[in-house]
Amino acid sequence: MRRTLIAGNWKMNTDHAAAVALAEGVAKGSGDVENADLLVCPPSIYLESVGKALDGSPVALGAQNMYAQPNGAFTGEISAAMLTDVGAEYVILGHSERRNIMGETNAMVNEKTLAALEAGLVPIVCVGELLEQREGGKTGEVIAEQFAGSLASLTADQVTKIVIAYEPVWAIGTGKVATPEQAEEVHADLRRLLKESYNDEIADKVRILYGGSVKPSNAAELMSQPNVDGALVGGASLKPEDFLGIAKAV
Numbered sequence: 001m002r003r004t005l006i007a008g009n010w011k012m013n014t015d016h017a018a019a020v021a022l023a024e025g026v027a028k029g030s031g032d033v034e035n036a037d038l039l040v041c042p043p044s045i046y047l048e049s050v051g052k053a054l055d056g057s058p059v060a061l062g063a064q065n066m067y068a069q070p071n072g073a074f075t076g077e078i079s080a081a082m083l084t085d086v087g088a089e090y091v092i093l094g095h096s097e098r099r100n101i102m103g104e105t106n107a108m109v110n111e112k113t114l115a116a117l118e119a120g121l122v123p124i125v126c127v128g129e130l131l132e133q134r135e136g137g138k139t140g141e142v143i144a145e146q147f148a149g150s151l152a153s154l155t156a157d158q159v160t161k162i163v164i165a166y167e168p169v170w171a172i173g174t175g176k177v178a179t180p181e182q183a184e185e186v187h188a189d190l191r192r193l194l195k196e197s198y199n200d201e202i203a204d205k206v207r208i209l210y211g212g213s214v215k216p217s218n219a220a221e222l223m224s225q226p227n228v229d230g231a232l233v234g235g236a237s238l239k240p241e242d243f244l245g246i247a248k249a250v
């Protein structure tokens with residue numbers, strides 16, 4: 001049985017005081033959440049302070065990105081070991097904003113995924129199609145290509161340690177949420193790809209999150225789909241009551 005994961009991607013938002021206050025708010029309300037694991041992913045510079053604010057609560061800490069190399073002359077980058085050093089347990093990889101704004105490729109996401117696993121982090125590997133790709137009937141093809149490229153050469157044991165997030169780019173920050181049926185269709189497709197690449201038992205273990213305009217008002221219906229195992233929440237993760245409202249709707 002897969003336990004639901006509600007993850008907050010704070011993106012490039014908050015300042016130090018706001019990050020700590022948000023984390024404290026989430027930690028304080030987390031005791032009322034029964035049916036979901038909680039995770040927050042602040043900007044890397046606030047990881048340590050947010051980690052302290054979460055201390056003693058069941059809320060896990062994650063980062064939004066990392067570099068694949070362990071150390072060295074990579075100005076401005078942060079390694080997986082640096083993330084674990086400040087208490088991160090998860091890392092979001094290949095978010096569509098990194099793919100589409102920073103030019104990250106499937107090969108780069110794959111390298112990062114392997115490095116994250118090596119360091120003991122849980123990678124949340126993101127996939128998702130652009131609006132024109134959906135309208136052009138290419139969603140299945142795009143997802144299959146991102147799946148194959150981003151997860152290339154992962155062993156069966158490694159794939160059971162990852163989380164996949166399906167985030168249709170047209171639903172991110174737009175208020176235009178995918179219908180539960182649209183989400184389930186792609187999630188079922190991802191589960192099928194896992195079954196084909198590994199086996200049924202392994203495919204059944206992997207959590208597949210939906211992301212894109214998730215709110216307390218639409219969370220229950222999305223989460224009730226058989227292959228939707230949680231949410232990766234952007235805007236609504238910036239208010240404790242909304243983020244916790246999503247988790248309580250599970």
Ligand SMILES: O=C(CO)COP(=O)(O)O
Nearest residue numbers: 009172173212213234235
């Ligand atoms: O990109 C997202 C989470 O990673 C989704 O963002 P929104 O919830 O703001 O649409």
